[in-house]
Amino acid sequence: MRDIRVCVITDNEFLFHGFKKIIQKYSGIYEFEFYYSYFNTGIMPECFAKEEYRPICLKNENEQFFSKFDLFLSIHCKQLFPKELVMKHRCINIHPGFNPYNRGWFPQVFSIIDKQPVGVTIHEMDAELDHGPIIIQQEIPIYEHETSFDVYQKIQELELKLLADNLEVLILGDYKTWLPDFEGNINNEADFRSLCELDMDRVGTFREFLDILRATTFAPYDNAYFLDKDNNKIFVSVNLKKS
Numbered sequence: 305m306r307d308i309r310v311c312v313i314t315d316n317e318f319l320f321h322g323f324k325k326i327i328q329k330y331s332g333i334y335e336f337e338f339y340y341s342y343f344n345t346g347i348m349p350e351c352f353a354k355e356e357y358r359p360i361c362l363k364n365e366n367e368q369f370f371s372k373f374d375l376f377l378s379i380h381c382k383q384l385f386p387k388e389l390v391m392k393h394r395c396i397n398i399h400p401g402f403n404p405y406n407r408g409w410f411p412q413v414f415s416i417i418d419k420q421p422v423g424v425t426i427h428e429m430d431a432e433l434d435h436g437p438i439i440i441q442q443e444i445p446i447y448e449h450e451t452s453f454d455v456y457q458k459i460q461e462l463e464l465k466l467l468a469d470n471l472e473v474l475i476l477g478d479y480k481t482w483l484p485d486f487e488g489n490i491n492n493e494a495d496f497r498s499l500c501e502l503d504m505d506r507v508g509t510f511r512e513f514l515d516i517l518r519a520t521t522f523a524p525y526d527n528a529y530f531l532d533k534d535n536n537k538i539f540v541s542v543n544l545k546k547s
């Protein structure tokens with residue numbers, strides 16, 4: 305019998321390095337190949353030294369390539385998996401959100417505002433975005449002193465912990481799944497960009513405004529802004545400190 309082969313597609317360097325540590329103990333047991341999205345120009349050169357980490361355009365690949373693998377792992381992949389891949393092969397997504405709440409873009413941003421659960425969901429993929437039978441899920445709390453950046457760091461740590469604790473079970477398919485009993489909601493890039501346009505005439509509570517600023521504070525990104533009288537964008541972020 306051939307070795308079990310796992311295709312790992314990740315556009316996130318922190319998770320790439322963390323995952324490489326996790327799989328050290330499986331060396332010689334399972335085979336892993338690493339890919340990043342062909343348009344992800346931000347990947348640092350040292351990551352693809354020795355050709356261990358290669359670019360891929362999933363929609364240009366065919367069944368001959370897909371059938372080399374027993375499992376596809378999406379660990380923050382910037383590409384949508386093609387229907388013919390997810391329908392025919394076992395594909396698992398490590399999603400930085402608590403499905404089905406705030407699926408899609410930057411879940412913690414929207415959960416800071418709408419107070420819906422956030423965390424990590426590991427699920428089998430189907431043809432819809434961040435959708436499919438859930439394998440493992442864990443919520444994390446959001447505290448009032450935390451920004452999007454702070455919450456995201458906790459999410460990434462939890463993603464690596466859940467992968468470390470459950471990798472073999474995921475690879476072997478030795479798990480039970482469940483489906484949420486409602487579809488939840490999806491946010492996209494436009495929803496995030498519109499959140500970043502601060503309307504200086506909007507009337508509301510200080511809590512609502514602080515939540516928007518917490519949700520858009522994520523160094524080094526310039527997210528939330530207002531326009532000054534000369535139409536310059538003035539970027540705004542908050543600095544919160546718990547005593």
Ligand code: 0FX
Nearest residue numbers: 315316380381382399400408409410456520522525527
């Ligand atoms: O790894 P990741 O969280 O995102 C990737 C894919 O880009 C995304 O399409 C996919 N849905 C996700 C599961 O995996 O990295 P990122 O750099 O795109 O975003 C990380 C965080 O950075 C995000 O949660 C919020 C923050 N961010 C990112 C960008 C690009 C901002 O605050 N502003 C931004 O403009």
